[in-house]
Amino acid sequence: MARPRTLFEKIWDNHVVERQDDGTCLIYIDRHLVHEVTSPQAFEGLRLSGRKVRRPEATLAVPDHNVPTSDRSKGIEDEESRIQVETLSSNCAEFGVPLIDMNDVRQGIVHIIGPEQGLTQPGMTIVCGDSHTSTHGAFGALAFGIGTSEVEHVLATQTLIQRPAKNMRIAVDGALPHGITAKDLVLAIIGKIGTAGGTGHVIEYAGPAVRGLSMEGRMTVCNMSIEGGARAGLIAPDQTTFDYLKGRPMVPKAGAWEQAVAFWKSLPSDEGAAYDKEVTLSVSEIEPQVTWGTSPEDVLPISGVVPDPAAIADEGQRQGVERSLKYMGLTPGTRLQDVAIDKVFIGSCTNGRIEDLRAVAAIAQKALAGGRKVAEGVYAMVVPGSGLVKEQAEAEGLDRILVEAGFDWREPGCSMCLAMNADKLKPGERCASTSNRNFEGRQGPGGRTHLVSPGMAAAAALTGRLADVREFLG
Amino acid sequence: MEKFTTLTAVAAPLPMDNVDTDKIIPARYLKTIKRTGLGAGLFSDIRKDGDGKGGPFVLDQPAYKNAKILIVGDNFGCGSSREHAAWALLDGGIRCVIGESFSDIFFSNAGKNGILLIQLPPEEIEKLMDDASRGANATLTIDLEAQTIRGPDGGTIHFEVDPWKKHCLLNGLDDIGLTLQKAPSIDRFEGGQKAQQPWLYGA
Ligand code: SF4
Numbered sequence: 001m002a003r004p005r006t007l008f009e010k011i012w013d014n015h016v017v018e019r020q021d022d023g024t025c026l027i028y029i030d031r032h033l034v035h036e037v038t039s040p041q042a043f044e045g046l047r048l049s050g051r052k053v054r055r056p057e058a059t060l061a062v063p064d065h066n067v068p069t070s071d072r073s074k075g076i077e078d079e080e081s082r083i084q085v086e087t088l089s090s091n092c093a094e095f096g097v098p099l100i101d102m103n104d105v106r107q108g109i110v111h112i113i114g115p116e117q118g119l120t121q122p123g124m125t126i127v128c129g130d131s132h133t134s135t136h137g138a139f140g141a142l143a144f145g146i147g148t149s150e151v152e153h154v155l156a157t158q159t160l161i162q163r164p165a166k167n168m169r170i171a172v173d174g175a176l177p178h179g180i181t182a183k184d185l186v187l188a189i190i191g192k193i194g195t196a197g198g199t200g201h202v203i204e205y206a207g208p209a210v211r212g213l214s215m216e217g218r219m220t221v222c223n224m225s226i227e228g229g230a231r232a233g234l235i236a237p238d239q240t241t242f243d244y245l246k247g248r249p250m251v252p253k254a255g256a257w258e259q260a261v262a263f264w265k266s267l268p269s270d271e272g273a274a275y276d277k278e279v280t281l282s283v284s285e286i287e288p289q290v291t292w293g294t295s296p297e298d299v300l301p302i303s304g305v306v307p308d309p310a311a312i313a314d315e316g317q318r319q320g321v322e323r324s325l326k327y328m329g330l331t332p333g334t335r336l337q338d339v340a341i342d343k344v345f346i347g348s349c350t351n352g353r354i355e356d357l358r359a360v361a362a363i364a365q366k367a368l369a370g371g372r373k374v375a376e377g378v379y380a381m382v383v384p385g386s387g388l389v390k391e392q393a394e395a396e397g398l399d400r401i402l403v404e405a406g407f408d409w410r411e412p413g414c415s416m417c418l419a420m421n422a423d424k425l426k427p428g429e430r431c432a433s434t435s436n437r438n439f440e441g442r443q444g445p446g447g448r449t450h451l452v453s454p455g456m457a458a459a460a461a462l463t464g465r466l467a468d469v470r471e472f473l474g
Numbered sequence: 475m476e477k478f479t480t481l482t483a484v485a486a487p488l489p490m491d492n493v494d495t496d497k498i499i500p501a502r503y504l505k506t507i508k509r510t511g512l513g514a515g516l517f518s519d520i521r522k523d524g525d526g527k528g529g530p531f532v533l534d535q536p537a538y539k540n541a542k543i544l545i546v547g548d549n550f551g552c553g554s555s556r557e558h559a560a561w562a563l564l565d566g567g568i569r570c571v572i573g574e575s576f577s578d579i580f581f582s583n584a585g586k587n588g589i590l591l592i593q594l595p596p597e598e599i600e601k602l603m604d605d606a607s608r609g610a611n612a613t614l615t616i617d618l619e620a621q622t623i624r625g626p627d628g629g630t631i632h633f634e635v636d637p638w639k640k641h642c643l644l645n646g647l648d649d650i651g652l653t654l655q656k657a658p659s660i661d662r663f664e665g666g667q668k669a670q671q672p673w674l675y676g677a
Contacts, residue, residue, distance in 0.1 A: 017663045018656060024638045026656060028663050030674055038556065040507035051650070054660075057676070066505070080505035087507050124674070131555040131579060147557035147583035148509075149649075157653045159660060163636075165578075195492060196549040199578060229552065231578045252673030260673045295492055316547070320491060418501045439496040439553060441519045 004270035006167045007234050008202045011142040011267070015125050017159055024163050030124040032154050033110045034061040034097065036088040037420070038129030042152035043091040054158045056096040060119060063088050064109045065420045067102050069383050069410035081421060095155070108386020108412040111135040111349035115219065116388055118248025122237035122264040127154055132349050132436065133232075134225040138218035139245070140237035140267050142202070145226065165231065166276040168201035172209035174284030179470040181359070182217030183351060183434070183453035185209065186224040187289035191299040192281060198230030201277060204269065205235050209283045215244040216355035223350045224436050227296040236268035288469050290336055291438045291451040293324035298438070300336060302456070302468045308332035327440055328448050329428065336466050339450075343431040344380035344461040345443070346407075346454055348417040351434035352385025354392050356454040361398040363458040363472045364405035374406030375464030380457075381408045381423065383415040407461065419444045432460035476588040477646035481569055482615040483542035486532045487606035493546060494553035495580065499562040512558055513565030533566070537609030543616070545599065545606045546573035551580025560587045570616055572623070574599050585639050588646065590618060592633045602631075618644055 005013070017026040039061070046053070053059060066081035076082035085102060092099040100106045106113060111132050114120040122140040127133060129151040136143035150160055170189060176182075190197075203225050205218075213221065218235050225233030242261055245251050252260040287301035300307075309321040309332065325332065330339070346352075346360055360382065367373065374380045382402055384390035390412055393399055399409045416423040417435040419442070425431055427446025434457050435442075438449040452460065455469035462472070496519075503515030521531040532538050544563075550573045551559060560583040563571070571584070572592040584591050594602070605625050606612045615624040618640060623631045642649065668675045 017659050020638070022637050024636075026653065026659070028660070028667070037504050041509045041557075044507070044509075045650075049650075051654075078505075084505055084507060123671075129555060129557075131553065133555075145555035145579055147555055147560070147579060147586065149557060149583065149586035153650050153653065156650050157657075157660065158664075159653060159656075161638075161649055161653065195552055196575060196577075199549070199575065226553075229549070229577065256673040260671070263671065295494075316489075316491065420501050420504065437494075437496070437553065439494045441500050442496050445500070445502075445519060 004272040006269040006273040006275065007140060007204055007236055007267055008142065008165065008167055011123055011125065012164055014123065024161060026159050027125060027162050028159055029127050029154050030058065031119055031126045032059045033114055033126065033128035033133070034059060034151070035065060035110050035128070035130060036063040036084045037065045038148050039091065039151055040084065040087045041148045042129070042155060043095065045152040046095070046155060051156045053095045053097060053155045056098065058158065059097045059155070060100070061088055061092050061097050062100045062107060062110050062113055063102050065414045065418065067413040068421055069413050069415045069423055072102060072411060078422065105387040105391060108389065109349045109352060109414055111223065112352055112385035112389065115139065115215070116248070116386055118245055118251035121245065121251065121260070122241060123267050127160065131226045132223055134230070135219050135223040135349055137222040137225065137233040138215060138235050139241055140234060140264070142232055142234065144232040165202040166200050168198055168203045168230065168277040168279070169275040170203055170205050171207035171278070171280045172205065173207050173280065173282040174209055175212060176209055176283055177286070179455060179473045180283065180286055180288060181453040181455065182213050182220040184286060184289040185283055186221045187291070187296070187299045187451065188283065188286050189281065190224065190228045190296050191289070193228050193279060195227060195295055195297045196229040198225060198228040201230050202232045202234060203228065203230040205233060210235060211238070214355060215240060216353045219353065220350055224296070227436055237264045288453060288456050290456065290466055292328065292330060292336065293321070294327055294438055294440050295324070296436070296438060296451060298324060302336055302466065304336050306330045306332050306334045306336065337468065339466045340430070340464060341378065341432050341450070341460050341466065342429045343425060344378065344457050345383070345416040345431055345433040345435060346381065346457050347383030347385065347415055348435035349385065350436045351454050352383060352389065354389050356434065357382065357384060357389065357393045357398050359454045360458040361401045363455055363462070363469065364407065365401050366472055367462045368401065368405050372462055374461045378461055378464050379408070380406065380461035381410055381416065383410045384412045386412050416443050418442060432457045432466060475586065475646045475648060478569065478588050478590050478618055478643040480615065480617045481542060482613060484538060484540055484610060485543035485545055485602065485606040485612050485614045486538040486541035487603045488532060488544055488546045489603055491547040492549045492552055495551060495556050495559040496553055498551065498559040499556065504556060504558050509561050510565060512562035516562040516566040540567070542567055543570045543572065543614055544568055545602045546571060547599070548574040550576050552577040555579045557583045560584045560589055564589060572599070572602060585643065586649070588643065590616065590643060592623070594631065594633060598631055
């Protein structure tokens with residue numbers, strides 16, 4: 001019998017075009033997503049060498065990082081941002097690449113629209129010049145971020161030169177308690193393995209807690225694989241995956257659908273497949289998670305207190321924590337629930353999907369019933385991940401609840417996840433954010449980020465401090 | 475891509491772990507449509523913190539003005555996939571970074587721009603960090619062919635490098651040109667895939 005293989009190995013083997021003696025492979029790329037920030041130099045490279053895009057129809061472009069989240073009818077005010085978005089449009093026109101432009105209702109964050117359009121499918125190789133391409137692994141696709149030189153390589157050849165990654169399996173036992181979400185789960189995982197824990201590996205998430213997640217939740221988990229150092233995350237496709245995909249615009253047509261599903265069912269890791277690293281954790285007891293520092297691994301339960309560097313023996317580590325606390329403006333020993341916030345950001349490719357907005361609106365509605373709104377002095381923005389998410393939320397009336405509760409309801413895009421458009425923190429401002437990176441300056445120079453789940457962000461908005469979402473759930 | 479064969483240059487110490495790509499080049503510098511000129515944003519947010527002891531940031535100190543080598547800690551280049559991080563280093567004159575470990579995507583981006591990344595165990599990094607803190611006397615010689623680093627005292631350290639990456643760096647090879655020569659294999663692959671998974675081709 002053939003050697004048992006992991007999901008990753010099966011996808012890899014299916015895509016090897018050529019293998020060199022040293023193990024380096026030329027692998028075929030099924031789908032290529034493109035955005036405005038990491039592609040201009042790649043198209044320029046093609047132009048300079050007189051090369052074409054090999055499979056424009058396997059490529060899809062969308063502007064997301066620079067787009068304004070306010071009224072778009074006036075275009076983009078910032079000149080550099082405007083040029084980048086316009087350059088994407090002209091490059092797509094020149095090279096025949098399909099583009100969803102800024103004013104299309106389908107526009108949104110590239111990692112939200114891929115799955116939404118059904119472009120993302122099990123067993124595929126998918127790349128994008130963006131590290132959060134790992135999101136698409138939720139469908140059992142091998143999806144990873146690449147640099148601009150590699151973007152150019154894929155445009156020209158539909159392949160990449162790669163060495164196979166190692167296999168890591170994270171098994172999550174138990175069931176998520178009430179009020180605990182996929183975001184808390186993945187933050188807890190990063191807290192456990194560290195930001196370099198997955199370097200060189202592809203992480204396969206398994207176990208009952210992962211199987212029990214919706215596709216939205218699975219995307220949240222795979223999205224943050226890169227924060228654990230892994231270029232890609234994977235979850236084996238199952239009925240939840242097929243149900244999500246069925247009927248989406250870019251999935252296999254009738255007839256081919258059954259054939260595709262049969263193939264997808266052959267993908268999950270074989271019994272007895274070997275992993276290079278295995279980690280197990282149980283989530284039955286976990287609390288809502290919140291980051292206190294400037295790395296996603298700096299995470300604690302909401303009942304925790306700001307750590308004391310004096311208690312750390314290792315000098316390098318101690319200095320790191322001291323630096324983080326100074327940047328974050330936090331005093332050791334402070335209860336996290338006593339930390340006051342200025343802004344709240346709900347959105348991003350981590351938590352900008354419909355399920356996330358429903359969670360926020362549900363809490364806002366409870367608060368309204370008790371006569372509460374967004375706390376005074378706090379600005380809370382909700383940025384849907386795509387135009388279609390926004391449309392659906394509006395059809396469900398979520399926007400009205402949010403606006404009534406004092407949230408600002410915006411147009412879709414990356415927004416304050418990385419502050420390339422006009423949405424940013426001012427120096428020293430503190431933000432509860434549903435995004436994925438709390439790096440120094442990520443949400444604006446000098447800005448301070450606490451990563452949390454959507455429910456936790458809503459609770460922070462309503463109380464004006466980091467708060468336990470479970471207080472709102474009753 | 476510029477070849478990398480040997481390099482003799484001043485090495486600057488940056489004793490920090492987890493230097494993410496937002497630290498190497500903040501997002502506000504990514505609005506360019508060019509590969510050049512990004513040196514202006516290199517380490518821009520941590521530059522203003524100086525050396526932490528009231529002095530200027532290491533690359534702003536006279537002794538390190540011409541540094542072409544950086545000595546760093548663990549997990550350098552983590553975070554985003556922005557190749558701008560590699561372009562900014564290159565534009566800032568850096569051709570080689572020596573550290574305990576690097577993120578996967580940054581590792582690949584650096585190689586494609588002729589920047590050699592060398593991974594060494596913590597003890598060796600500590601020693602090089604000491605050497606590098608000697609300022610303008612901290613000259614290292616890196617020989618990629620021989621895979622050695624020669625320090626200011628003449629001692630040498632051997633390093634490992636992926637054979638394919640070494641070949642590309644030594645010859646300044648453009649992968650795209652090489653891969654395009656394999657078009658017949660790619661055509662063959664597509665033919666096979668289309669037969670087995672026709673839905674990937676719009677069926
Ligand atoms: S939402 Fe944030 S993390 Fe996601 S693609 Fe946009 S900038 Fe990157």
